[in-house]
Amino acid sequence: MAKEKKSALKEGKGVSVSEITNLSRIKTIKEKRKSKINTEALVASILNKNITALSRAITLVESKNLTHLEQANTIIKACLPHANKSIRIGITGVPGVGKSTFIETLGKHLTSKGKRIAILAIDPSSTLTKGSILGDKTRMEDLVKDANAYIRPSASGDSLGGVARKTRETIILCEAAGFDVIIIETVGVGQSETTVHSMVDFFLLLKLAGAGDELQGIKRGIIEMADAIAINKADGDNLKRAKLAKVEFNRALHLYPEKSFNWHPKVTICSALKNEGIDAIWELILEYVAITSKNNYFYEKRNEQNKFWLIQTIEEQLKSDFFNTPKIKKELENQLQLIETNQTTPFAAADYLLKI
Amino acid sequence: MAKEKKSALKEGKGVSVSEITNLSRIKTIKEKRKSKINTEALVASILNKNITALSRAITLVESKNLTHLEQANTIIKACLPHANKSIRIGITGVPGVGKSTFIETLGKHLTSKGKRIAILAIDPSSTLTKGSILGDKTRMEDLVKDANAYIRPSASGDSLGGVARKTRETIILCEAAGFDVIIIETVGVGQSETTVHSMVDFFLLLKLAGAGDELQGIKRGIIEMADAIAINKADGDNLKRAKLAKVEFNRALHLYPEKSFNWHPKVTICSALKNEGIDAIWELILEYVAITSKNNYFYEKRNEQNKFWLIQTIEEQLKSDFFNTPKIKKELENQLQLIETNQTTPFAAADYLLKI
CATH class of the missing domain: 1.20.5 (Single alpha-helices involved in coiled-coils or other helix-helix interfaces)
Structure with a gap:
């Protein structure tokens, strides 16, 4: 082996360079x-x-x-620091009640007043069909072309909780983008109304005048959630029936204790198609915002909603972690069987499952 | 040292006996x-x-x-194999409505028909005061002396869930002891009505005729739970008002969709003091049991209640395990603060807490 000549100019071999490490680092x-x-x-x-x-x-x-x-x-x-400045309105009503027309008319009314509005939707059925109630934008032709209106079809997801989270986060983004009014539509399948109700400032129920007994078959709990009920399609032959329906709904609302913040739910009639009564509904919403801002309920409610979503998200996760464990799934079936045949109590079964 | 003499008859020292071990073992x-x-x-x-x-x-x-x-x-x-054979009746109503007198009159009516009845109570306030709504047995003087009636003051406990569990288990014991009818009374503080409703076959709401608007101020959700409403103290000057109240309650019940098992909640008037209308209420309960036994709803409901208590007990335990962790308690406060000041969202906060 020849001895290498020592020189201050000579370069040593040094540590070899790992190209792979470097490349991945560079990429990162x-x-x-x-x-x-x-x-x-x-x-x-x-x-x-x-x-x-x-x-x-x-x-x-x-x-x-x-x-x-x-x-x-x-x-x-x-x-986040730029959010929380809009009025959030939830709108629900069964298919056929005229939600799209109503939202289009209300939307045009608002943009004509210089307001910027965003329209979102919560549609639990779309979590299955991947469809969306706002997907068919042709139903809101004028609004789609309006530069001050932003329509976003509902997020799809594996669960209503997941969709709710995405919608809540979308609200924040829309508010940061300077929208003054956020409208969240739902067809009211399953728990979707409760979900929308828990993320809006004002909850509006759209109804039609029916064949007399308006309240038969109305979904449980809906009336208690509504800050206002608007009876739509109150035009032509329908006008008289709509007025009668208004009386009946007013009586029904009267049965509930007043909400604790100086607001008793109102009933109005309107025709979205003929643009009648829509301005009155907007005035009603402004009145609500004025009253509840003054007595601070507006902000308290948002705070409560935030707490609700925090606790809700945690609880849902805890439950799904527990009940989706394969062993628990299997043993739960067994325990239910034992309960049904009077061999154990629900409490003994719960103790047993929690110990696994 | 003297060498010991070996002999087959000589006893060795053996292992020393631990008296303590033996004594405790014997005791066990x-x-x-x-x-x-x-x-x-x-x-x-x-x-x-x-x-x-x-x-x-x-x-x-x-x-x-x-x-x-x-x-x-x-x-x-x-x-357990000897339980499940009684009719379980929940009774609620505000203080002053005459619950004790009502239960005494109904109880005497039942024992006079040869029925054996047990009377329990769920009283969330007693979890704090360690008092009990049935503690003052002097209010049911006759029933206390009745050999076919068993009155047990409400269990006390740290939580409504705990009291509920004890009451549910007491029902099983009473049924095994051959009681035909179990009455569970509640004053309706907090969630106690929902709790009682989830463990009985028939839920009766006691009301008084008031000054006209009977439904103002009625607790949310109560009417939807009731299988019947009895307007008590319908005697003397009160009779006319009671009849008017009956009309109004009937109208209110009409607003709710019919329960899916061929039973629409009934309204009756009665005077427990004068023993008027009590027999009619018992007939009503028997009619309910007959109808729902025939269409199997009676048993389905009990099964659903069992499932409810199983899931409920597990969920409560999961939540309390999580939220009572000292670190979570502290961090939850912090996160709520961050939400309130728009520095985080409820979802990001939930993710953070769940990762701890």
Whole structure:
């Protein structure tokens, strides 16, 4: 072996460079930079009322990709200080009651007053069919073309809780994008009304005048949730019946104790198609906001809603973690069987399952 | 040292006897035997309709001593095959409505027909005051002396869930002791009506005729729970008002969709003091039992109630385990603060807490 000549100029072999490590590191850094730039730029654009940026952010919120969800969380956090400034209105009513026409007419009324409005939807059926009640935008032709209106079909998801979360986060983004009024529509399948009710300031129930007994068959709990009931299609031959229905609904609302914040639910009649009574409903909502802002209920309610969603999300997760454990699933069946045949009590069964 | 003489007759020193071990072992065996004899004898006595044995078993159910609770579980398990044969009636109404008099009159009516009745109570206020709505037995003087009536003051406990469990288990014991009718009274504080409603076959709401608007101020959800409403104190000057109240309650009940088992809630008037209309209420209950037994709803409902209590007990335990962790308690406060100041969303806060 020849001895190497020592020289101050000679380069040693040094530690060998691992190309793989470096490449992956470089990629990570590049991606981080890219993502960082993206979210920051997106937030700036959203705050600048850029609809394309808003849509991109909502798409991130709705994504199932973990990186996207992380980005979504970053964006939401940055938007939060700019949120909470809109009036959030929930609208429900059975199919055929004229929700789309109503929202279109109300929406046009608001944009004509210089308001910017966003329309979202919670549709539990779309979690199964992947369809959406706002998917068919042709039903709101004028509003779709309106630069001050933003219509977003309902998020799909595996559970109503998941859809609710996405919608709540979308509200924050829309508010950061400067929308003055957020309308959340639901067809009222399953628990969707309760879900919408828990995220809005004002809950409006749309009804039709029927064949006399308006309240037969009305969904349990709906009347107690409503801040107002609007009887739609009150035009032509329907007008008289609508007025009678108004009397009956007023009587029904009277049966409930007054809510504790100086607001007793109101009943109005309207015709969305003929644009009659829509302005009165908007005035009603403004009156509600004025009264409840003054006595602070408006803000207390939002705070309560936030707490509700925090606790709700945790509880849902705890339950689903427990009941989705394969062993629990199996043993639960066994225990239910034992209860049904009087061999154990529900409490002994619960103790047993909790001990697993 | 003198060498000991070897002999086949000589006893070796052997292992020294630990007196302490032996004594405690003997005690354990004695206690086990005693306890075994006790529970077996108790169950036999309960099935033999022995009231003293029943009371002792209920005391075990209500005990906080773990050995007692184990014995209680053994007794309940042995009683289960003999339970489920009574009619369980829930009775609620505000203080002053005449619940004690009503139960006394209904109770006497039933025992005069040869029925054996047990009267229990759920009183959430007693979980705080350790008092009891049935504690003052002097209010049911005649019934107390009646050999076919058994009155047991409400269990006390740290939570409504705990009291509910004890009451449910007491029902099983009473049924094993051959009681035909179990009446569960509640004053309707907090969630107690819902609790009672979830453990009875028939839920009766006692009301008074008021100053016209009977439904103002009625507790939310109560009317939907009632299988019947009895307007009490319908005598003398009150009779006319009671009849008017009946009309109004009937109208109110009409607003709710019919329950899916061929029973629309009924309204009756009665005077417990004058023993008027009490027999009609009992006939109503029998009619309900006949209809719902025939279409199987009676048993389906009990099954649903069992499932409800199983799931409810598990969920309560999961939640209390989580939220009572000291670290979670502290962090929850922090997160609520962050939500209130728009620094985080309820969902991000929930994610954070669940990761702890």
